[in-house]
Structure formats: C-alpha cells, structure tokens
Amino acid sequence: MAIPPPFDDAPPELSAGARILMAHLSDKWTLPILVHLCQGPLRFNALRRCVGPVTPKALVQTLRRLERSGIVSRRIVPGSPPGVEYQGTELGFSLAPAIRALLHWASMNFDAIEQAQTDFDARN
Numbered sequence: 001m002a003i004p005p006p007f008d009d010a011p012p013e014l015s016a017g018a019r020i021l022m023a024h025l026s027d028k029w030t031l032p033i034l035v036h037l038c039q040g041p042l043r044f045n046a047l048r049r050c051v052g053p054v055t056p057k058a059l060v061q062t063l064r065r066l067e068r069s070g071i072v073s074r075r076i077v078p079g080s081p082p083g084v085e086y087q088g089t090e091l092g093f094s095l096a097p098a099i100r101a102l103l104h105w106a107s108m109n110f111d112a113i114e115q116a117q118t119d120f121d122a123r124n
Contacts, residue, residue, distance in 0.1 A: 024069065029054050029062045031099060034088065037072060038096045041087035071095070 066072035
C-alpha cells in the first residue's frame, strides 16, 4: 500500500535561517522549557525542577538562546537575594499550538514507534 505524500505540492523550503531556528527549537531542553513557560512565569530553580535533569549551565544556555530569539523574556525579581524569572513572550506563546500538536502526535504514536524500534532491533 502506497503512503500518500504529506504535502500537496513541493515540501516547504527550509531557508538557512529556518534551518538554524529549527536546530534551536529541536535542542534537547527547548521544548520542555517552553512547555512549562507557556503555563506562566517561573523562577530559574522552579523551572529547573520542572524540566528535569538539566544542568544549570545547559538551562542558562538554552534560556539565553531563547531570550535572544525573543521567545522567552527574563526579568529581575527584587528581593533579598534578588531572583530571576522567565516567561514566554507573545512570540513564544505563538509556538504553543505547534508544540501541543507535536506532543499529541508523540503520545498517539509512542507505542508504534517503540514497536518499530523493537522490530528493527530484532532484524539487525
């Protein structure tokens, strides 16, 4: 049975800029960070606890890259000691439907992917 192509015509062209942005968005920690920041602002340590076993260095690097791209904003929270809070921007929130669709696809297809991997491993 032939599987129809996913695009009606030619697939979308990925410009150099789009390829760079896709690499940033597919970074190991970007999607988990965005999932949590789309729920509301979080301080650094709270975000780190939500995201999982991310090192502080990796979290800072990813947050800086997202802030530089306008997807996340950072603000200093006054206090003693002062804190840092991150939140999604309007641009970041515009990614939410795509992230939601990707997460839905992943949850709907996890068993099939796992079975395909088991089958592949058995053949090789």
